Amino acid sequence: MRILITGSQGQVGSLLEKKLRDECELLAVGREKLDISDRNSVIEIVTNFKPDYIINAAAYTAVDKAESEEALAFAINSDGPSFLAEAANRIGAVILHISTDYVFDGNDESIYTENMSVGPQGIYGKSKLAGEKAIAEKTDKYIILRTAWVFGECGHNFVKTMLRIVKERDSIAVVGDQYGGPTYAGDIADTLIKMVESIASGKHSRWGIYHYTGMPYVSWYEFAEAIFSQALEHTLIKKVPSLSSIPSSAYPTPAKRPKNSRLDCTKIKEQFDIEPSDWKLALKEISNYK
Template sequence: MRILITGSQGQVGSLLVSKLSATCEVLALARSELDISARAAVIDTVTHFKPHYIINAAAHTAVDKAEDEVELSFAINRDGPAYLAEAAKQVNAILLHISTDYVFDGKGADIYTESMATGPQGVYGQSKLAGEIAIAEQTDKFIILRTAWVFAETGNNFVKTMLRLGETRDALSVVGDQFGGPTYAGDIADALITIVKSIESGKQPQWGVYHYSGLPHVSWFEFAESIFAKAQEKSILTKVPALSSIPTSAYPTKAKRPGNSRLDCSKITSQFGIKPSDWQLALENISKYK
C-alpha cells in the first residue's frame, strides 16, 4: 500500500510517518519538498508515485498571521487541497484531509455536529472551509477530519507553551471563556490510520466530513490547570505558576477565536469505532513535551 503524506514535518504529519513507515510504502513530503499550492508539482508528484491514499496534513495554521497573509492562507488551505483532490481522482486515490473547528462561528452552547451550519469568523477558518468545499468539488472519495486544540511533542502548541512559561513565571492569566476538546496529534494520526485500515478491509465508508477531537471538553484555563498539575506530579516543574481565569476580551488577538470549539464525535465512532482523543492520558507522557 502506497501512502503520500503532505506536511510530513508537522505535529500530525510527523507522527503519521513514524506510525506508517514500517508497514507501508510512504512518500513523506514537507513543504520544502512539495508546495501543495503549486498545481503542476502536485499533479506530477501524485501521478508518478500513484498512491492508494493521500493524507494531507499540510496547512497554513498561523491564525493571526492569516489575517495579513490572506493570499498565502487561501493558496495553502484552499488551492492545495483542491489540487491534491484533483490529482487523487486522476490516479483513483482516496484523499484524507485535516480541517478545523474554525469553520464554525464558535457562538452559542451547542456541540457542533458535521451537519450544522458553518460560519468562519476569520481568514484561517474561511480558507479551511474553502478547502473543504474545493475537495468535494474535485473528488468523490474523500474523508475530511475536523479537529481542534491540537498538541504534540513537537511543534508549537498550548501544552509546550504552558510548560515553557511555567519555568519562568510566578503567575499566568489564561482565557477561561473559550471551550473545546484538546486533541493529541498521535490520536489524530491513529484515527486516520484506522480509517485507512477500515477501507482496506473492504468496508464501504460514508465519504465526507467527520469530527474528531478530545474529551472531556474544557476551557483553556482548565486545560492549563491540568497541564500544570500533571507537570508537578511528574516532577517536570518544581513549582507551578498561580493561574487566573480571564475573559477573551482581556486577551485581544488579531484573529477572533471561537468561544465554542466543542465537536460532536459520535459520527466517527459510529462509522469507524474511533473514540474521542483521551487528552488526559496523553498528558501522562508530559516529560516528552518539554
C-alpha cells in the same frame, strides 16, 4: 498499499510518518519537497508515485498571522487541498484531509455536529472551509477530519507554550470562557490510519466530513490546570504557578477565537468505531512535549 503524506514535519504528519514507515510503501513529504500550492508539483508527484491514499496534513496554521497573510493562507489551505484532490481523482486515490473547528463561528451553545451551519470568523477558518469545499468539488472519495486544540511532541502548541511560560512567570492568566476538546496529535494520526484500514478492508463506504477531538471538553484555563498538574508530577516544574481565569475580552488577538469549539464525535464512532482522544492520558507523557 501506497500512501502519500503531505506536511510530514508537522504535529500530525511527523507522527503519521513514524507510525507508517514500516507498514506500507510510503512517501512522506514536507514543504521543502512538495509545495502543495504548486499545482504542477502536486500533479507530478501524485502521478509518479500513484498512491492509493493521500493524507494531507499540510496546513497554514498561524491563526493570527493569517489576518495579514490572506493570500498565503488560502494558497496552502484552499488551493493546496484542491490540487491534491484533483490529483487523487485522476488516479482513483482516496484523500484524507485534516480540517478545523474554526470553520464554525463558535457562537452556538450546543456541541457542533458535522451538518451544522458553518461560519468562520477569520481568514484562517475561511481558508480551511474553502479547502473543504474544494475537495468535495474535485473528488467523491474523500474524508475530511475536523479537529481542534491539537497538541503533541512536534511543532507549536498550547502545552509547549504553557511549559515555556511557567519558566518565565510566577503567575499566569489564561482564557476561561472558550471551550473545546484538547486533541493529542498521535491520536489523530492513529484515527487517520484506522480510517484508511477500514476503507481498504471494504468496511467503509460513507465519505464526507467527520469530527474528532479529545474528551472531556474543557476551557483553556482548565486545560492549563491539567498541564501544570502533570508537569509538577513529572518534576518539570517545582511548583504550580498562580493561575487566573480571564475572559476573551481581556486577551484580544488579531483573529477572533470561537468561544465554543466543542465538536460532536458521534458520527466517527458510529461509522468507524473510533473513540474520542483521551487527552488526559496523553498528558501523562508530558515529558515528551518539552
